[in-house]
Amino acid sequence: GAGGLQLQELATLRNRFKRDAEFLMQATTPGDEDEKSQEEKDAKPLPRINRHTIFWIVASVGVTYYVDFLYNIMENNDIKSWWFNVGLVLLGICLSLAMFCIVYLEWFKGIQHYDQKYPAIPPITTAAFIAASCSFNVALWPVWSFFTPLILFTQFMGVVMFISLLG
Template sequence: MLNDSELATLRNRFKKDAEFLMQGASSSEEDGKSQEEKDSRPLPRFNRHSIFWILASIGVTYYVDFIPNVMENEDIVSWWFNVGLVLLGICLSLATYCIVYLEAFKGIQHYDQEYPAIPPITTAAFIAASFSFNFALWPVWSFFTPVILFTQFMGVVMFISILG
């Protein structure tokens, strides 16, 4: 157990830490406008991460002959591939509905608050589609399949972020 002097030392250390944290909180409140200004400033469209994922996706597409393999390979489990296409279609149609119709035409910026079921349904459809595509394409690329599909996904997402 701690004696009285050790307890006093510990109490003083916590008191100093609390004072330091309180000073930091008050100074951050003064800098609140500058932080809000920093948050409102848009991020640059082109950054190292976006360029890396786009180039990696292009490289994977080229080196594994992605499109010809998906279109012509007979080892693909077509049932899983078709299920993945349907689920990806659901995911993309819900995303298009939110972005194009709700934001552009209706002017609803926070559609997740207006329609709270859309984000979880879209997420579940996308996760199920990714599993379906992994099962369907496993005979083609074996244990490289998740890496290839993840790289393609990230490349598409970063490309869309540059467009938007």
């Protein structure tokens, strides 16, 4: 019927835009020898240790030492414990989903692009992480005031860079 015709027209239009976009990309690319395929990019990752990695790890260690991060997390009575516990649960969800993707899907199942096979995982993980970071900021605000987001961001980047060295 009319619905099938509209779907066919949309598919034709989409394919035409796709062809035109591919043509434009080829026309604007200076040379094919400079262009790398996705497989080549996957096969040749950027070096793990670079100045950004070192900077964030050193910054994280420095912040941990300077603000006595671990002692404050364990002993400070000004922390809003309900918000902190909510943050821990949400962070646990993020880490569980990440471990599921990395360990189970990539290592055991051999699925490299799991976001295509399981499209709900990235938005759930992102939402849980954003909610966790908000919870931790609320929980730790009485301890470090307006420095809290900066401290938590530095710690997050240090952990991410350290994990990137392991993988």
